[in-house]
Amino acid sequence: MNTTYVSAAMLAALVCYAGTAVADVKIGLSATLSGPQAIVGQEQVDGFTLALEYLGGRLGGQKAVVLKEDDQLRPDLGTQITQKFIEREKVDILVGLGFTNVAMASLRRVVSAGIPALATNSGPSLVAGQQCAANFFSLAWQNDGAAEAMGKLAQEKGLKRVYLMAPNYQAGRDMLTGFKRFYKGAVVDEVYTQLTQPDYSSELAALQAAKPDGVFVFYPGSLGVNFIKQLSQAGLLGKIPLYSVFTVDGTTLPGVGAAAAGAISGAMWDAALPGPENQRFVSAFSKRFGRVPSEYAAVAYDAANLLDAALKRTGGNAADKPALVAAIKTAGAEFKSVRGPFRFNRNNMPVQNYYAFETRNEGGKAVTQLVTTPLRDHQDAYVDRCGLR
Secondary structure, eight states: OOOOEEGGGGGGGGGOOOOOOOOOEEEEEEEEEETHHHHHHHHHHHHHHHHHHHHTTEEETTEEEEEEOOTTTHHHHHHHHHHHOOOOOOIEEEEEOOOHHHHHHHHHHHHTTTEEEEEOOOOOHHHHHTTOOOOHHHHSSOTTTTHHHHHHHHHHHTTOOEEEESSSSSHHHHHHHHHHHHHHHEEEEEEOOTHHHHHHHHHHHHHHHHHHHHEEEEOOOOHHHHHHHHHHHHTHHHHHTTEEESSSSTTTTEEEEEGGGTOOOEESOOOOOOSSHHHHHHHHHHHSSSSSHHHHHHHHHHHHHHHHHHHHTTOOOOOOHHHHHHHHHHHHTTSTTTTTSSSTTSSSSSEEEEEEEEEEEETTOOOOOOOOHEEEEETTGGGOOOOOO
């Protein structure tokens, strides 16, 4: 497990080795950077790097060095990385923290260390509620949020019978729980598949036989590519209305293309979102990396800008951890997010809009378009279980 040092000013070049790094602010960034879900982690690295480049390689006016690690979507490895960052590398801030299962495995060490941590790909229900912590923030979403927006939209559309599908891990369960919180019709079936499952033929046969009014799914990254392709090949895409979260987005559209036309996706961000901050980000990211960014890149881009605002409040001092934690909480409502309105709730989960986007086929090319905003200034359902004040 080798640490990679990333300097934004050198366009993510290797600048130093463990034990010799000299930087005013040291960031430990962990994400899934190998295997089928590697694109999710790479989007976060690229989004964070882009923001640092525009900030001149500085956060709060101080030089920044990023130590990058691959958790391989393994909770045990993610825990080792977190321990290494805290105890050996003595980073000032943790960013990323991987998928929900990886983040949860590291939670105890993060909380006991008191180090500020920004999750950019998860917002577990337990951390939003009973296990909330002053130094653990989700800059991304509370896991239920986008799914709640899709449940509300399906309810408003008058769907009577809906079929639900997701991978069998914490985030998958959170997503389906969120959908059911706002959808009051009949749930025909609630199917959980393996996290690494590549083939959905038997599940799609059962879906077809059930003849629901719609299907709601959560399949991130490569899982989404496989699912959408197989749904299309089975002749079900377009036949059964598809509502999804983290399934049709910037990481999957290059792989599925116009086959995803007609899908409705819930998210707190998309490249199609209007606004000058977002359009500048989308243009800069596309030029820099040669692809349209996803929500994972957008969150990581926001993370660097949030940290810049927070460290400006502390005068660039990252050593005083309680002061930095307080500054991050306050800066959440001050920095300009690419997603629009944003602030942290008292449980350190986002209060933000959740939008609905439709994928359309324009001349053989898949494009997304904002169609509505089911939930505005939305806070999660677990905040009252959190003891933070």
